[in-house]
Amino acid sequence: MLFIFLVIGAVSLCVGSVHIDFGHVLRYLARALTGNLSINSQEELIIFSVRLPRIIFAGIVGASLSLGGVIFQALLRNPLADPYVLGISGGSALGAIVGIVTGAGSFYLGVPLLAFLGALATVFLVFVVAGGTRGPLLDNSLLLSGVVVNAFFSAAILFFLSVVNSMELHSITFWLMGDLSRASMKEIILAAFCLIAGFVFLYAQARKLNLIVQGEETALHLGVNIERTKQWLLIVTSLITAVAVSLAGIIGFVGIMVPHLMRLVFGSDHRLLLPVSALFGACFLVIADTLARVVLAPAELPVGVITALCGAPYFIFLLKRRAG
């Protein structure tokens, strides 16, 4: 899977509004790996300062969203749940839009920071609506309060969209549909750090997740301290997804589709499911982003359009298959 990711990454380096020969790409990469980082040609400039960071970023975001999907699906024991159902996207988007509209975006990391705060506030709000941190957190009440909070944020976003001027409107719209092109190197490193730290934590919880999907009572009977485990999982997962959403905007369907596909192929053991979902999520988003760059070249599509175009039919297929 890691190999597949590397191949996809290399191929995706070649294509774009300027085509670069695959052989050249490999040669440049090999040279960079041996420590020679000088940039001698326009092709190298495109690869190292534009495409490579973007591909890495797409991989990080894809992996983060997929991990978020795996965890939320396990916690809510609902294969259709993902970070968005719980309203994290809505909160994050609202934070970002407030940033753009109020001009906080002119400060360093202003918009991502607000988006991140928005996401965390959402998680908190969803908790409160669902009945607070005391007492058992019922899965259905969490899901429902996520839906409610999300609906509220959508309305707030629409409100802002209807009062801003057209320049801001364009940048907000792009952000709302997912945009992998704006992250700076520092932001990419930040996201990578959160992803890796989060993954290490989540992987240690894999066996608990296996028990939690058996039902909370079963998990309790088998020795899982369910309340504390759930809270930690929610906090860490929210962090990972909030970072991804705040830097890349709203990219839908990755969090639902990837874990679901991986479960079909590899089974439900989270010790396997977590790593393969992260890797496949990375592959998927790199492909989707490459398509987004290529389809209308030299113009670009928001990557969220591509994921939704793949995701929605897949979703219908799933529902149909389940019904039949």
Add this chain to the structure above:
Amino acid sequence: MSIICAENINFSYAAKPVMEDVSFAIDEAQIVAIIGPNGSGKTTLLKIINGTLFPDAGQMLIDDRDTFQWSRQEIARKVAIVPQETAVIFPFYAEEIVLMGRFPHLSNYRFEDKKDYRIVHEAMEKTDTLAFATRRFDELSAGERQRVLIARALAQEPKVLLLDESTVFLDLKHQLQFLTLLRQLNTAQQLTVIFVTHDINLAAQNASRIILLYSGKIYAIGKPAEVISAANIKEVYDVGVLIDKNPQSGLPRMTLLA
């Protein structure tokens, strides 16, 4: 020393009292049946015993220590429960389910080792589930699933085994096999068994003591011959029965009167 001890337990869901002043003590290596009509508090009592629910008043002691002082993991090493049914949303293999029974014995960063797999293998052998170890749990029949859940409980290596109607889906052969297994574990490993059942004959034939619950109170407690009487059953279940002796065991046998 009794392994399980309830002292004046009161419990209510919201404002509805379901357990009133319940006290009993269960010694190690006893087989105890809990019987009683629907809504008499049988399942609630099991949940209080394994610390899933805490009494509003009174104490539930495991090894003379109040259940709320135990961590979930500590309890799971000591007490296993076989639930009535589990809903399965995500596909797992039967063997993976049984392997989950090892969870309380493992730390986060440790994988199961040979010993864990051996215990799982033995548990599956005893419950006759090895044949479908690599089949998906949700594709098994209700009886097969129940045996897998029993295997999972055995893999926990508990000192106390709680059973909530765990034989209802089993066919005759597997019922007998399971009851034999319980008696073996009971004598060989001093396993304490507490089972909830609607089958009064099953309770009478297999339990050394019976707790008869009636609307949240203990109506009768004692040896099968002391608890299973036509008068008690009439009062608690509101049905007429004939009690005679099982010709093989000499224990009370109940026949419903039409």
